[in-house]
Amino acid sequence: MARPRKFDEQQVLDTAREQFWSGGYAATRMEDIAEATGLGKGSLYGAFGGKQELFHRVFDDYCGSVVDAVSRQLRGDDANAYARLSAHVYAVAAATAADTAHRGCLLAKGAAELAEHDETVAKRARAAIEALQALLEGDIAACQRNGDIAADVDPGKLAALVLAVLRGIEALGKAGASEETLTDIAWTALAVLPRPAR
Amino acid sequence: MARPRKFDEQQVLDTAREQFWSGGYAATRMEDIAEATGLGKGSLYGAFGGKQELFHRVFDDYCGSVVDAVSRQLRGDDANAYARLSAHVYAVAAATAADTAHRGCLLAKGAAELAEHDETVAKRARAAIEALQALLEGDIAACQRNGDIAADVDPGKLAALVLAVLRGIEALGKAGASEETLTDIAWTALAVLPRPAR
C-alpha cells in the first residue's frame, strides 16, 4: 500500500550507537547521525521521533546486548563455572585495555552523562546492572556447588564485589590505566576470592 | 591603579564546579555559570578565557582536592594503617550512597565525557588516578609492615584492586545501587584482602 522504508532500523540504531558512543549525547548532532546513516533528517525524525527518543532506543539496545553477551559467557554447567568466571573477568580487562580510544562502555558513559536528569536512562542502567549482578551471582553459586569457591560466603555479596571490580576496571581503563595494570587487577581479584578449606 | 576584582576567583571556581558537576560539560552554558556566580559574561571570559579553559581549571582543582582529601585520610603511622584503609573504603561507599542525585564523582564524570577528545582532561585524570593508587599502595605497605595484611603479596597489585573496587562502587552508585549493596561491597572487599598466616 504505502512506500516501504529503504533503511534497516537496526542498522540505523547501530550507526547511531557509534556516534553517541564516541561523542556522548550532547556533543552528537542529529546531522552527524543523518550523514553517518545516509538518511535525511526527515526520515530520522519520522522513524524515531527525536534525539532523546533515538538515544533511548540506542541505549536500551546496548544494555540488552551487553547483558546478552555476558549471559552467553557465564551460563553453563557447574563444572566449568569457575573457568567461565575467570575467562569473563580477563575478557573485560582485555577488552578495556584494547579500547585505545578510551570510549569505555556506553552503559557507563550514558549513565554518567544522563542518569541524573533522565529517569528513563537511569532506570534502564539500573536494570542492566541488576541483571549483570544476577548473572554473576548465578555463576558464583555454581562455583560454590562445584567446590571452587568457599561455600560459606554469600554468593550475592561476592557477585557484587566482582561486579564492582569489573566496573572499576572499566573506569580505570577510561582514565588511561595500562593493560598490565588492568590484567593485574583481574588476576588479583580472582586470586583473593575465598577458596574452600580443603 | 586599576579597578580591583569584585569576586573571589576560588569562589567562582567552586560555583562553576557545581554547575559542571550536575550538568556535565556540554550541557552547562556559560550563562548558567554567570547567573550562578552573579558575574557578567565579560568578567568570566576576562578572568578565565573561555568555557574550555574554565573547565580545565575546575577539573584540575577538583582532582587536586580529591587527592588531597584521600591523602589526609590515608597518611599516618603503621599501627593505624589498616583502620585508615577500612575507614576510607567505608567512607567512599557511604559518600556514594549519600549522593542521592547520583552525580558521582566529577573526576569520573568529566573523564567519561571528555577524556577521549581532550588530552588535557585525560592527562589530569590519569595523574589523579596514579596519585590515588600510590596513596593506597603506601597505606597497604604500612598494613603489611604492621602485620595486618599478608606480606607476600605485591602491595601495588592490592592497591590497584582496591582502587578498582572504589571506582566500581562509585560507578554502581551512579547506576542506582542501594546503600546496602555498596556497604556490602566495601565489607566484602576488606574481608577478602589476604591476612598474614598466623
Add this chain to the structure above:
DNA sequence: TCCATTCTTGACTGGTTCGTCCATAACGCT
C-alpha cells in the same frame, strides 16, 4: 582632582543545531 588602568555589564553577533514542512518518490491494492 584628574588620569591611567583594569574590571564590569549586558547587548550584540555569527554560527550552530533541533525539529518542521513540503514537494516528490515509491510502493501495493483495486
Add this chain to the structure above:
DNA sequence: AGCGTTATGGACGAACCAGTCAAGAATGGA
C-alpha cells in the same frame, strides 16, 4: 493505470549559545 498511503530529503525557521565589544565604573597614584 490510477490512487491512497507512507517514506524521502533538503530547505527553512526559530531558538540557543560561545564569545566579543563598547561604554561606563572603580581604584590608586600623581
